[in-house]
Amino acid sequence: xxxxxxxxxxxxxxxxxxxxxxxxxxxxxxxxxxxxxxxxxxxxxxxxxxxxxxxxxxxxxxxxxxxxxxxxxx
Amino acid sequence: xxxxxxxxxxxxxxxxxxxxxxxxxxxxxxxxxxxxxxxxxxxxxxxxxxxxxxxxxxxxxxxxxxxxxxxxxxxxxxxxxxxxxxxxxxxxxxxxxxxxxxxxxxxxxxxxxxxxxxxxxxxxxxxxxxxxxxxxxxxxxx
Numbered sequence: 591x592x593x594x595x596x597x598x599x600x601x602x603x604x605x606x607x608x609x610x611x612x613x614x615x616x617x618x619x620x621x622x623x624x625x626x627x628x629x630x631x632x633x634x635x636x637x638x639x640x641x642x643x644x645x646x647x648x649x650x651x652x653x654x655x656x657x658x659x660x661x662x663x664x
Numbered sequence: 665x666x667x668x669x670x671x672x673x674x675x676x677x678x679x680x681x682x683x684x685x686x687x688x689x690x691x692x693x694x695x696x697x698x699x700x701x702x703x704x705x706x707x708x709x710x711x712x713x714x715x716x717x718x719x720x721x722x723x724x725x726x727x728x729x730x731x732x733x734x735x736x737x738x739x740x741x742x743x744x745x746x747x748x749x750x751x752x753x754x755x756x757x758x759x760x761x762x763x764x765x766x767x768x769x770x771x772x773x774x775x776x777x778x779x780x781x782x783x784x785x786x787x788x789x790x791x792x793x794x795x796x797x798x799x800x801x802x803x804x805x806x
Contacts, residue, residue: 595802595804614733617733618733621738622738622739622740623666623667623733623734623736623738623740623741624733624734625665625666625669625734625740625799626666626738626739626740626741629740629799629802629803632802633802634801634802634803635740635802635803635804636804637739637740638739641739
């Protein structure tokens with residue numbers, strides 16, 4: 591349950607790059623609570639693939655620009 | 665704090681208050697005599713009823729102070745709830761198996777009822793702790 595994820599994300603940077611979108615605004619647009627957006631930003635929760643794509647669509651960027659996973663060689 | 669995390673805290677605190685109170689009442693009813701002769705049935709039913717009522721009342725009071733957008737359970741809440749419930753149910757099974765063994769050994773019904781009740785209590789405590797850990801420490805569905 592508490593195994594740390596290797597997935598990182600650029601949510602905070604993307605929010606600020608998009609008119610300083612608030613966590614509440616993003617939460618409302620993807621249909622989750624603000625607490626869940628906070629958990630995603632802090633790496634405490636990896637969202638479902640569907641929610642991940644919804645986030646990417648909100649910012650109009652590919653999924654790779656939002657979520658990152660290190661190469662196995664790293 | 666997520667609303668569903670508050671619910672887990674409410675369940676935990678109510679359980680940790682009500683069950684020890686029940687134990688104290690039964691011990692007083694025993695008045696130093698054998699526990700199996702102590703009146704426990706009404707205290708047990710009252711404690712279950714009060715725990716359910718307290719959970720509902722405190723949940724409603726908390727919900728009234730929570731914005732509507734934060735009140736509903738989203739995908740993360742449901743995933744944490746599912747894992748928390750599954751974790752808690754493990755102790756419910758242990759309690760049920762223990763009660764079955766006591767029944768087969770023809771042990772007094774006092775112990776059977778109380779082992780079952782303890783199973784419910786420990787299940788609620790463990791399930792709540794698992795949910796709180798999911799919110800506090802993080803939860804990875806992938």
